[in-house]
Amino acid sequence: MSRVIQTDRLILTPVAEGDYADLCALLADPGFCRHIFPQALNAEEAWFRLLRDIGHWQVMGYGNWSIRTREDGRYVGSVGLLNYQRILDPAFDAIEMGWGLSPAFQGQGLAFEAATAAVAWAGQHLKADHLVCMISPDNGPSLALAARLGFARYTDTTYKGEPVILLERQSVPGGGT
Template identity: 55%
Template sequence: MNAEILTTERLVLTPVAATDFNDLSALWLNEDFTRHIMGRALSTEEVWFRLLRDLGHWAALGHGNWTIRLRDGGTYLGSVGVFDYRRDLTPPFDAPELGWGVAPAFQGKGYAAEALSAALAWVDGSLAAARSVCMIAPENLASLKLAARVGFRPYATATYKDHPVQLFERPRPGAAPGADET
């Protein structure tokens, strides 16, 4: 596994680890956080399975979710990642998927944008993909705004697990259209 640690002006992003479980559990039990992602809080069992999935993602593919912590003090903020979850979507994702989430107490401070920008820079420099993708619930206005801010543009609508989602794409800077090398 080629575990990448990313640092920004205010943040440290480390590959998710088993030691993140308590922080992840607190985050995924927060209904203000899960409202637009799962529509409900998750049990600790569900969080454990998500953590195992994410650990396996790093082991199998060399990338996945990063834990976001403040550089000063190490406070847990959330996660950002690049992954291939093989989602049951039409149209299917055919490029690296980005996802992010910051605890409600830290939203509106630019942390999600800072973490997402670092992850996108890693994708652009490390993966041979002409574009990256993400999906966002139409009512998740903060994520829609952030996606647009970092260069994602809508390209399709879909239904995922019985809920409408908007699919977005972001071309890698300098990539020729249709030049996906993955």
């Protein structure tokens, strides 16, 4: 099973140690982090996230991909299929999907391109019949992307004391077979 995905404009590769500097810069950007973390992350916290993502691929056989432009290899952000064992009520009943792009690359359709490819990969390789995601109610762009990807809100709850919206996509091409 190939873990590398290519689209018209992007290359998605499983997160690797070589992504650390780019990940550090992204996670230190308050504009990127404002809907995800209470504050930007430092280099140590970025390292732990990198190790988590590498380990996720090793244990689960899927995880976060680093997104880079095909044209020049610039780091765009990440998209992933996840099982983080979140302590959440209601608990997730499917693979979680997540994404995050550097503010410099937002508004260009790259998140939709990467996420669409990840959904197709989930259907083909994981036979996922549906996916879930969790988004801050203040993150309008991510909510719009989720809707464009076919996710629908199914409940509101809290995660680590913060309000979140849980969404699901009921159909995954090639999934559930």
